[in-house]
Amino acid sequence: MADTALNARKSAIHLLDQVLGEGRLMSECLAAGALDRLPPEDRARAQRLAQETLRGLERADRLLQKHLRKNPPLHVRNALRLGTVELCTGGAAHGVVNAMVQIVGDHRRHGQLKGMVNAVLRKIAADGPAAWAILRVPRLPKWLRSPLIAAWGAEAVSAMETAQFAGAPLDITPGRGEMPDIPGAVVLPTGTVRLANPGQVTALPGYDSGAWWVQDAAAALPARILNVSAGMRVFDMCAAPGGKTLQLAAQGAEVVALDISASRMERVRENLSRTGLAAELQVGDALQHRGEYDAILLDAPCSATGTIRRHPDLPHAKDGAEFGTLIALQAQMLDHAWSLLRPGGRMVFCTCSILPDEGEVQIEEALQRHPDMTVDPGALSLPGVDQAWIGSEGGLRLRPDYWPELGGMDGFFIACLSKAS
Numbered sequence: 001m002a003d004t005a006l007n008a009r010k011s012a013i014h015l016l017d018q019v020l021g022e023g024r025l026m027s028e029c030l031a032a033g034a035l036d037r038l039p040p041e042d043r044a045r046a047q048r049l050a051q052e053t054l055r056g057l058e059r060a061d062r063l064l065q066k067h068l069r070k071n072p073p074l075h076v077r078n079a080l081r082l083g084t085v086e087l088c089t090g091g092a093a094h095g096v097v098n099a100m101v102q103i104v105g106d107h108r109r110h111g112q113l114k115g116m117v118n119a120v121l122r123k124i125a126a127d128g129p130a131a132w133a134i135l136r137v138p139r140l141p142k143w144l145r146s147p148l149i150a151a152w153g154a155e156a157v158s159a160m161e162t163a164q165f166a167g168a169p170l171d172i173t174p175g176r177g178e179m180p181d182i183p184g185a186v187v188l189p190t191g192t193v194r195l196a197n198p199g200q201v202t203a204l205p206g207y208d209s210g211a212w213w214v215q216d217a218a219a220a221l222p223a224r225i226l227n228v229s230a231g232m233r234v235f236d237m238c239a240a241p242g243g244k245t246l247q248l249a250a251q252g253a254e255v256v257a258l259d260i261s262a263s264r265m266e267r268v269r270e271n272l273s274r275t276g277l278a279a280e281l282q283v284g285d286a287l288q289h290r291g292e293y294d295a296i297l298l299d300a301p302c303s304a305t306g307t308i309r310r311h312p313d314l315p316h317a318k319d320g321a322e323f324g325t326l327i328a329l330q331a332q333m334l335d336h337a338w339s340l341l342r343p344g345g346r347m348v349f350c351t352c353s354i355l356p357d358e359g360e361v362q363i364e365e366a367l368q369r370h371p372d373m374t375v376d377p378g379a380l381s382l383p384g385v386d387q388a389w390i391g392s393e394g395g396l397r398l399r400p401d402y403w404p405e406l407g408g409m410d411g412f413f414i415a416c417l418s419k420a421s
């Protein structure tokens with residue numbers, strides 16, 4: 001037991017080294033096998049520890065600052081940060097301090113710093129938890145905070161930061177069959193099932209039989225808004241890992257699902273096979289795709305700034321440098337998707353972004369380029385969808401600070417577009 005806790009902590013620190021030192025996203029590290037040698041419980045634990053440290057990084061650094069005369073090497077700093085977060089969020093002092101001392105002591109280059117780690121974490125164990133509780137909610141970095149304040153105002157951004165600091169529950173979308181009883185499950189107003197303390201996902205009732213799949217409540221709305229039916233030919237243009245493909249297939253449509261990433265497409269294949277649903281899978285560049293469809297779902301590549309509750313590594317690993325390229329690609333994809341839609345067809349454009357340039361502005365500009373395009377706000381009338389979330393351009397703006405009493409939701413922008421016949 002002690003060894004497995006130590007391995008999970010070591011791996012969490014290694015993840016922090018990659019995110020904070022190399023600017024890599026945690027999802028990239030995991031896809032590259034960062035935690036593959038750990039058993040599933042430790043993998044989940046390592047991921048949770050790294051995420052909690054990233055959420056509380058600003059607070060941890062403020063507390064550590066008081067006890068450090070100079071900055072230690074990143075690996076040691078990350079061990080101190082993880083130790084601080086654990087100590088200040090209920091971790092047992094003895095176990096946490098000993099683990100961090102052992103991890104740093106075993107390190108081939110930094111072993112001599114274990115005494116310092118011991119001294120600093122003992123001080124944090126004594127006065128950290130009280131100080132932690134009164135520190136401000138960690139803020140987003142300036143490169144993201146400034147455009148968000150310009151878009152939504154300072155109060156809304158503070159509320160988003162509170163939601164991001166709280167983290168996210170596990171949301172699941174029920175499939176076509178019967179939903180098993182899952183202890184603690186709550187059904188949200190939009191029909192998504194939410195679990196506050198899920199534990200290991202693959203061990204939950206109904207996982208093996210494919211009764212449901214993991215999908216944030218906000219992410220479940222685009223496919224519901226597209227509202228396809230049996231016999232319709234539907235194109236899921238950026239499909240992986242496939243949550244929306246599964247929904248479209250469950251609605252009975254004939255789905256062509258495409259993604260440029262072969263490895264991510266494997267996830268779609270696995271998800272379809274687990275849930276017993278069917279879709280035609282293609283790997284390729286959406287911009288080169290040809291065909292004609294009754295309905296299209298374009299879940300375009302974006303900054304993913306709406307998912308920071310679940311991906312607290314994003315603001316630390318990124319700096320916004322790629323926003324311009326993504327915004328241009330979204331417009332190009334929207335135009336190409338429009339050329340694949342039959343007259344009279346409908347298309348949902350969505351992004352998991354909280355930046356208007358990747359949502360509202362894309363639609364305003366697309367309407368100018370395409371005289372045969374109209375926005376259909378009526379398609380957004382779904383149970384649980386607050387009409388106050390609909391913007392003047394007719395799209396649905398979802399933000400992480402919505403539903404605070406229910407545990408929040410991902411930030412998303414969703415618009416349903418109709419093509420003249």
Ligand SMILES: C[S@@+](CC[C@H](N)C(=O)[O-])C[C@H]1O[C@@H](n2cnc3c(N)ncnc32)[C@H](O)[C@@H]1O
Pocket residue numbers: 237238239240241242243244245258259260261264284285286287299300301302352
């Ligand atoms: C927001 S994710 C899609 C999530 C997915 N719809 C779901 O619900 O699980 C965006 C996807 O776009 C894919 N992508 C990026 N550029 C692409 C391109 N040129 N053609 C096709 N897919 C692309 C990425 O590989 C990524 O999987």
